[in-house]
Amino acid sequence: NAGVMQNPRHLVRRRGQEARLRCSPMKGHSHVYWYRQLPEEGLKFMVYLQKENIIDESGMPKERFSAEFPKEGPSILRIQQVVRGDSAAYFCASSPELAGNQGEQYFGPGTRLTVT
């Protein structure tokens, strides 16, 4: 059973470019979460999605950031016009339906974004 997959693992973008980060949840999981990890910081929640729905985006910056989880295909975290402050590790996690879930999330290996 494959775990949570993220690609690319490393992404380098120049200031002003767009970054697209992809996440494929574990098989059978329909809930996806994105977190950002800055140096010397813990993980900060960004957005929580189910298929075709954004459930909670309270942790997303108001501008330049967007996320989707389409009916088919991976979840995408999109950052437009990247700035140096966007450099971080972005982690995706997935979980099964809430009824059978006690808050446990399974994490991918992360995408390390570097903005030059």
Place this chain on the structure above:
Amino acid sequence: AQSVTQLGSHVSVSEGALVLLRCNYSSSVPPYLFWYVQYPNQGLQLLLKYTSAATLVKGINGFEAEFKKSETSFHLTKPSAHMSDAAEYFCAVSSSGYSTLTFGKGTMLLVSP
């Protein structure tokens, strides 16, 4: 609102010594509590979780944690450290029925020979 405080950004122990990593939480509802471990340049791996069953929780790699409601704590322990335990450890909390995790800032465990 929930929050997690991990005391000590770095903890150093000798191989074979007791490991104690501290975590205190704040939650307005009965919490679910987790410890995750992160090895360099990798994702997070679940060590153990507390979900209102037994207050002493055993996890992988010989780690365990005890939920103490009166102290709002969930400290992680291991009787004897191995070199392979060197990693960063994160404590996290979520509300029952809503799975967004709130993480502490992490504690880097250093193990010396």
